[in-house]
Amino acid sequence: MKRESRTRSVGRAVVRKEGREKVTGAARYVDDVRMRGMLHGRTIRSEIACGELRGVRLEFDRAGFTIADHRDIPGRNVVSLIADDQPCLVEREIRHAEEAVVLLAHEDRERLLAARVELDCRTGTAVFDPLISTRSFKDVRIEKGDVERGFAEADLVVEGEYRTGHQEHAYIEPNGVIAVPENGGVVVFGSMQCPYYVHKALTTLLGLPAAKVRVVQTETGGGFGGKEEYPSMIAGHATILALKAKRPVKIVYDRAEDMAATTKRHPSVVRHRTGVRRDGSLTAQRIEVVLDGGAYTTLSPVVLSRAAIHAGGPYRCDHVLIEGRAMFTNTVPNGAFRGFGAPQTQFAGEVQMERIAEALGMDPVELREINALRPGDSTATGQVMRDDCSALDVLRAGVKRSDFRKKRRDWKGTSRGIGLSLFFHGAGFTGAGEVKLASRAALELTETGVRILTGTTEMGQGQRTTHAQIVADAMGIPYDRVEVAPVDTARVPDSGPTVASRTCMIVGGILMECAREMKAKLGKLSPRAYLQKHGPLVVEKQYRHPEDIVWDDVNYKGDAYGTYGWGCEVAEIEVDPDTYEVRPLKLTAVVEIGKAIHPVLAAGQVEGGAAQGVGYALFEDCAVRDGRVANHTLTNYIIPTSVDTPPIDTVILERPYRHGPFGAKGIGELPLDGAAPAIVNALRHTGRDLRAIPATPERIMEAT
């Protein structure tokens, strides 16, 4: 027994693999790396939201400069992702105001920044409103039952329109890379979530074989989706300059450029029409989701999918029609951001539920209890819930833990309010995504244990630790015998992107299979003895899709995700009656995540995600003028400080997912989904009808 407890690490707060360097200043982020002969790169941008490039005038002494434009691209001028519609450098057409046109590099940053470049452009007519735009990147339709029949069965119909704005990732380390010419190709070091996305984009851009491009992740100072697709762009720019200069080129954005030019969360307009009986049961949900995609496709089709699938919320309803579209506008392309469409639609859905409860004169908890998904119920796509459906559990735990009912009674008519949200989040890629990815991961035998080889990245969430815990326990070896290889595409397999709450659950699952096979191959031999007898050993496995997860991508029917995490967040707030500022007093977050592999790291995901949700709800407001973010600094784009962030009381429930490693589900995105609706519902409790976020003092004043 004693021996077993020593070798078990899952579920315990073991010493993290990624801690020490970060607290001593030794961790090397991309801007900490300097190379001999290195130049600094700079990007000249379009500055107009729509038009045509006619000419470029370089008004500086060119001595020591490397200057590049689209003609210097040896392969295809695209940032390869889903649609390959976005150029790396403008040729003629300009679709938004932050498009890269010309690249400059120089070893002296002062001279680089002083260089003047004038663009000669013809201005076109820009479209900024996604509701007016006629160009759609993707349409989604989810239909269940007969929505008109559902409305016929209703005693009451409630309608509403809800809006959410852009959200900036505001990772504290801006985007940055260094490109180094190497052996007729390039090696790129950088801050990123998805090295193999960058690898694919660079081989396309350069027209080079895979072996000529190497991508190495440096320590990454936060991602949240903002380093999912954008690093492919900046890596392309640095590479074009480096290959032309035949020298290393570093591009690290300053805060202003990062906030102006990189992707944001998609703004949304969501319209609900809900049919409900007097007893509170939902009879029909008709939901229209419009996302502002920005000027290029990026990831909008898949963000829209997730947005639409989550739009009905964690509720059962027999008659559902959800229609979504992601629209073109002449703004900076929107892209991945923690939650990936689900925070937008679940904000709308949870405020709608609150309004339905009001229309019925029903307690908001009771309305949710009546309709919450239970095992055996089905979602809008017809996915039948299994035993790990925990909507009711998280709701009841959240209500009890926060003393919701008493505060709801006691605070009525005061400047204090309490509100809640019930939400879910599909873990892993949507639909057939994981099958298409066919991710791989590997274990390599070392003298003392094993080394993990994955292409997924550490960016604060602690993947090196959780992966090592899973491998250690699956092999039955001590946790400290498991090493994790640095992420370098020349060394590690493509484990898919580090996104979608999939790293622990999906990639951890592949590693678990590797560990079992490794254990079987070792038999009774120690690693050292095996190596001496048989030589090196690497076990690599590819994702195997469980046969009981079935998805129809054409009709949007079936198992949209292998499983879901479940959450209930309760927000307690106080509104200043004079300034309309909201002071969040407390947030209670109850989540069900299958299994907390590392309890401290899991709590960290919940607390951090909830805090980003507080910012989304109250402070984070991108002022977009003529298609550009006007407040692109941390002085006037406000993210929560320690004073703005309330104490967060986290409760983790565990209902194992049958295909997750040790039962684990995804966790990273779930906590962000619930904070904004809980806060806006707390504002409703103070008598303010808000339908849009951020709930700035101006908006609250209008609603008072």
Add this chain to the structure above:
Amino acid sequence: MKFTLNGKKVDVKAHPMARLLDVLREECGLTGTKEGCGEGECGACTVLVDGKPVVSCLVPFAQVRGAKVRTIEGVQDPLQKAFVTEGGAQCGICTPGMIMASLHLKSDAPPEEVRAALAGNLCRCTGYTAIYRSIRKRR
């Protein structure tokens, strides 16, 4: 220009109006001090000058003449271990600045004092909760 850096007397040549942040990172090779915004909002570049936390992106080098400057590289404190075990460090980019801003706080400081003391240091990962835990668990 002479000053004391992490307990050692040093003489560093740099423009008097250069940002202390750049002098530390580029002339002194101490890259543990990070730049998050360059405008004194995020606190990632926090160092101690004569024992007081300052944002080094807003301090001209000339101002530290003869002063005692302390960066994360000059810190050996139980607080660092607590940031690892309690989850106060996630991505780690705000961590050096956060630790420099927290060093003067006692482990039993009232929550409101801790929140106020860290209000100039942005963290996007933790929601600050684990940072407070780290400070409380400093041994």
